[in-house]
Amino acid sequence: MAKFYPLKVKEVRKETADCRSVSFDIPEELSKEFKFTQGQYLTLRTEIDGEEVRRSYSLCTSPLDGDLRVAIKEVPGGLFSTFANRELKAGDVLEAMPPMGNFFSELKPENEKNYVAFAAGSGITPIISILKTVMEIEPKSTFTLFYGNKYASSVIFKEEIEGLKNSFFQRVRVFHFFSREIPDIDLFHGRLDKGKCEALFKGIIDPRNIDEYFLCGPEEMIFSVKEALEEVGVESKKVHFELFTTGNGKKKKVRVQREENKDKVCEVFIKDGGNSFGFNLPFDTESILDAALARGADLPFACKGGVCCTCKAKITEGEVEMEVNYALEPEEVEAGYVLACQAFPKSPKVVIDFDEAL
Template identity: 40%
Template sequence: MSPTFHELTVAAVEQLTPSAVALTLAVPEPLREVFAFRPGQHVTVRLDEAERRSYSICSTPADLREHGLLTIGVKRVPGGAFSTRAQELAPGEPLAVLPPLGRFTTELDPARARRYGAIVAGSGVTPVLSLAATALGTEPGSTFTVLCGNRSAAEVMFADALADLKDRFPGRLQLVHVLSREMQPSELLSGRLDADRTTALLKAFELAAVDEWFLCGPLGVVRSAREALAAVGAAGRVHVELFHAEEPPPLAAAVEGGGTVGVRILLDGRSTEFAMERGERVLDAALRHRGELPYACKGGVCSTCRAKVVSGSVEMAANWALEPDELAAGYVLTCQSTPTSDDLALDFDA
């Protein structure tokens, strides 16, 4: 079954920084399996019928199993609809939440000893807190290095939780704070996490041999990190999560000729056929026929709208979410896809 929204209750609200809160949600016993997640995944919150926002989970799967709690960290964006409202939420208030999704994660194995690394900035630390806590707790032989960029120490989200984690795993968690608007004792740690500084940090902390990297933050930071990692031969060992594309997706490619396209979609084992205009986004057309289709950002970053092309073809205007292996297997982001064939079949269950 495709995931559906469930009403959860806000159990606690903690002010993390002047502009960020941690919202802890109570997950009742019957829903714990539905909300079971892998570290690094995110949930989607519904604002109204059409508006949804995704938030990475910062707590661990063990917190959910043992205490029925799931925590997200929300940083206020100027003029932002949900991130502003989140600052005023109080315990006891309901929130409509879609169960966890996402591929910004890895398989953990207690028998394995690996080096994990993360390059994050701002609220990008949220999924990495869960990843680091879970990896270090599950794999006694593994280490985790977090390069964490912020403007100032006061703006570091989850600073206490990170420090607690460091106390729990002193020899295996390496925490490196880089501040752009506050001088630190080392010049290397004072400034923006651009490609040059990231390259210098990889060298200074001897990180070229890290087995798996997790990048999460603004597009500029993620791009610089990718560049620096590619230069040390680590490009194939990188997971990326973007929260916001910052650049609007380009308009759909000009479509040759007019007319309609015949589309068939499979969702929850049920097939629906409809005709859509060429040049329209597949998700928008499909939602008119199957309103329960999964989506969140409609901006090509969250991958909630992912489906597999069974026959026909599409062109994506933007893709910030799918990894090369998913593209090779035929997955597309339907919110970004316009058909380039006369007939199209998509499987949302794949």
């Protein structure tokens, strides 16, 4: 069962005017639970003004650094991000779930791979974790980073990126793009979109020579870069992507009940932490996660938007359909995994196992 553990904040560091990185003290007895892979994220939970708030944030460190650290950019009106940027301090305690996510590829010292990453804004967070780890583990691999921001002043981890470029100058290339500033070279002005990719493919990289792509940023960027890669024949298995978490962790997933589903009810059985419980859920009403939470279950979730993967579970009997899925790989869906926040019953009985997802 994925559960929350109280972690003490070790340091809150200002990265830019509206971004703080937060590191945690990991007690010896939790070192196994909080081991992570580059590109993973933490789901954090706290109470703000009497309300439970949970959010997922990507780790920005390498697993080899011995530093468990996430970066949190303040979003206008964002409850957790405003709290983290303005109030959180060393010594405070937040609750955290063990690291999760599959935004990574397996690294091996003998690999000689070419990696390319496209990041926008705080999408740099998991990318810098991947970049640092690749450099440390694969001495023969190269890494090209295309990083988009509004202004030069909004570049997160600016010095760290420069440091990596200097330390690994034969293997790391970094190109910055600004949408609200006019750099000297026209190519570096504007957003990372399909047109920009086409220009980059002419002069900076040969997209067919790249072994792994990592994309992290808002939906428009991800989908336009993916489309540009598909058009030049890059296989989709080489393209890994992570969307920004867009949900607010409270929104209920509702959908319009289809005529053919009126009067249909599913018997849902939830397995979690070795326990199981069941309830009846009319078709097309609530997601399985919402329905279980409403009945008092304590299940893992964060975004409720099909993005973060925290609510991953396995269907061991019956069938469900997902509204959206930005988090699971096709092979996982094939193997029966679902995002419970997006799962609506499709058969009269569904057994969903959260323990199988770990």
